[in-house]
Amino acid sequence: MEKKERTKGVLSSILWTALAFQLCAVPDARGQFYDGGATYDITEDSGYAFIDGEGTVVNLHATIANAIYVCHFGAPGATLNFFDDARAGLIYADTGSYVNIYGGSVDVWVSVSTGTEVTIYGEQFVVVDAAGTHEYDPGTMLSTANAVLTAYDGWGEVLFNGRISCVEGAYVSLASENVESGGLDVQIDVKPGSNSNVINSRSRGKVAVAVLSDATFDATQLLPETVNFAGAGVAQNKKGKYMAHAEDVDDDGNDDMVLHFRTNELELEDGIITVTLTGQINGEAISGTDNVRVL
Missing domain, CATH: 2.60.40 (Immunoglobulin-like)
Incomplete structure (x- = not known):
């Protein structure tokens, strides 16, 4: 039985990875680079986004159909602010990146590396993984290899929904959405x-x-x-x-x-x-x- 469960987990991981590569293989996808320590307010859709460099801030209010890479090229200190009108295929938060998720959705997953600061805002959080359904309050540090997370506001409305995948030793912070209005x-x-x-x-x-x-x-x-x-x-x-x-x-x-x-x-x-x-x-x-x- 244990061997069967391990096999099932491996197959699930392979399927998710295959889906990710398929999503990123759109031939005519447009990519944009954001760096230089500037602040960018993004309202136009594109295929990819690459965010790098100390002090670079991207405020996303659009759809990035395939993937967002934060600090992917080894230039740490960049920030992605992901708002309720944002959507992405995947978000890769690499070492040295800051990702604040205030709402929106991610189709495949948010991939979290060690040495990152990823914060998801809400007043209540529901996480579904292989072990079942779990509820968390703000202030929780969540480390999961494969789970679907839904963040709700104080009225029970969905703020964010997406799959979270943390490497060993990495985590995401679950924080009150009221911090944003501070x-x-x-x-x-x-x-x-x-x-x-x-x-x-x-x-x-x-x-x-x-x-x-x-x-x-x-x-x-x-x-x-x-x-x-x-x-x-x-x-x-x-x-x-x-x-x-x-x-x-x-x-x-x-x-x-x-x-x-x-x-x-x-x-x-x-x-x-x-x-x-x-x-x-x-x-x-x-x-x-x-x-x-x-x-």
Whole structure:
């Protein structure tokens, strides 16, 4: 029986792979390249999309009939924002890529490599795999080799539907769709300089979080008094001064904003979770997320 199940799984994988190659073999498909660190708002359909390079952002509101490749050519740091009017045959999220899925559909699968940040937004998630049907809430880290995921909004309407395929060690983050409406989406780094985002919830110390700047966004303008991270405000010293400073933590030539929070004030649950930071810059709301392991 076990041998039969393994054979069935192998055949299923072969069939899905064959379908993927067939979908990508349309002879007259048009391909577009997006790079150079620019932001592109895509509203016209095409056959393929190749997104590469630090700071390159593609906001997709169209159909890419065959495949989208993010950081496929070894130039990390590109972002794909996939909205509710977007559709694709496949999405390949390669190492160093950022993929935010707010809605839409993928016909074959979203392929997730290690070293990526893939986030799917919704208020409720239903996953169907070989073991059955599972329901998840925002904040879940999902790692699956082959499962169909449906994301719903707060009214039970479908936001996104597609098959997810993670290589070993890779995962997708399931996050609340309300993060998108929190204003400008920014990059944050919990415990900058550390290879692991581990937080000991029983610690009496502090957790550093960096809000990252880029060529078009100056994180040092962030007002510490408006910041909330996992339910806590920025820590203050004995003189009432906010514990925040400018520092280029990612060595890109732009000063970032580093903020410190008291660990015992954070509202965290044990396990691998997604944490959110919100705040304001010049009256505009910003929000960013990162993944941490809470002990």
